[in-house]
Amino acid sequence: MKVGASQVYSTNNVTNRAQREEVQNQKAENEKTGHKKETRRKTIFAGDLNVNQDLIANKKALGQKQAIKKILDAFTSELNIDNNVQNLKDQQDALRTSINEYKDKIKSVQDMKKGIQEGYGVSDDSQEQKDMDILSKAETNPDALTDAEKGRLKDLKLLIKAKDNPGLLTDKDQERLKDLNPLTDYQKEIIESNKMESFYNKKVEDANKQIESINQTVEAIGLSRLKSHPVLDAKKEAEDILKDTAKEVVGMLLNEAVEKTDKKLEDQTKTDEDKKDDGTQSEKKTEENAKTGDNSKSDDDSLNSIAQKQDKVMREIKKQALKDNLTMDDIKGIIVDEQS
Known part of the structure; x- marks a missing residue:
């Protein structure tokens, strides 16, 4: 009986130490794992991101489209x-062509007047031709007229007025016309030709x-x-548009990274909390086992106490046997009786 109790006590001690060591090891492992998880949380892996590539591609395409449009507009x-300037120059060319045509017409009219003069046989120094x-001089160079020519010009204009618009003549005009010789047929034809010219x-x-x-518009x-550089400014x-677009894309990537990382950290935190709860439960269980071991130790103590009492009884038996001169066989018989 004494031998069995010692074996139980030794086995329980070993078990208790193993359980306590397991608890300490579990705590150390939890702390180590928690540190690794904390370190992992601080690391962001680009491969974990799932950025919307279509959205980014559309953003880049829009930026490029705007940039190209800016340059194309310029x-x-x-x-x-350039087209407007060219159109203006084309108008000038058309005007020059028209001027040449007008000059040709003028030359034709001048040739016609010479023909009229020859037809009527009017000489260059005649009064008809001088008038x-x-x-003609009044038309081309009025400042070159002499006072005498200016006076005659008034009479000629009155004669022309009487021919073209007789109803507009005043009484004064009528009185003046009485002193003037009417226009000749030659003069009338030349006057009509002058109108064309x-x-x-x-x-x-x-x-x-x-x-x-x-010319002034083109020069302006x-x-x-x-003074301006519209194409360079557009470039x-x-x-700037492409740079702003790149910044926006980077911002989108960062926002996506933050969202994904926050979600991952949130999920990781929940997982860690669950594992922590499991570890707590395991620790509690280990502690309960340890308490059970303590209970076993109490049982061992009780067994040890019984064994001590048995040893004391055996000593008392042996002491009594010596007094009574009993043999060892007699002592064994008493022990058997006691166990019975």
Whole structure:
């Protein structure tokens, strides 16, 4: 009986130490695992991200489209200006062609007047022709008229008024006409020819004014383009658009990374908490086992106490046997009786 109790006590001690060591090892392992998990949480793996590639591609495409449009708009604007300038120059060419045509008409009218003069046999130094020369001079170079020519010009204009618009004549005009000789047939034809010549001269004058106006416009456009650089400015704006687009894409990537990482950390935290709860349960269980071991130790103590009592009884038996001169066989018989 004494031998069996010692074996139970030794086995229980070993078991208790093993359980306590298991608890300590479990705590150390939990702390180590927690540190690794914490370290893992601080690391972001790009491979774990699942960024919406279509959204990013669309963003890049939109940025590139805007940048290209900016440059194309600038080129289109410049091309339109070039086209406008070319159109203006084409107008000048058309005006020059018209001027040449008008001059041809003027020459034809002048040739016609010479033919009329020859037909009527009017000499260059005749009064008829001098009157016509005064009218022509008044048209082309009025400042060169002498006082005498200016006086005669008034009479000639009154005669022309009486021919073309007799209803507009005043009483004063009527009185003045009585002192003037009427226009000759030659003069009437030359006056009509002069009207045609004046018409085409006016056309030439107006065309030249338009050509000059176009020249001023083209020069102003050229000066304006020298002061500005629309294409270069558009390229700079396009570069800025692409840079802003790249920043937005990076922002999208970072936001996606943050969202994915936060979700992963949240899931990892839940997993760690679950494992922690499992570890706590395991630790509690281990502690309960340890307490059970303590109970076993209490049982061992009780067994040891019984064994001590048995040893004491055996000593008392042996002591009594010596007094009574009993043999060992007699002592064994008493022990058997006691166990019974």
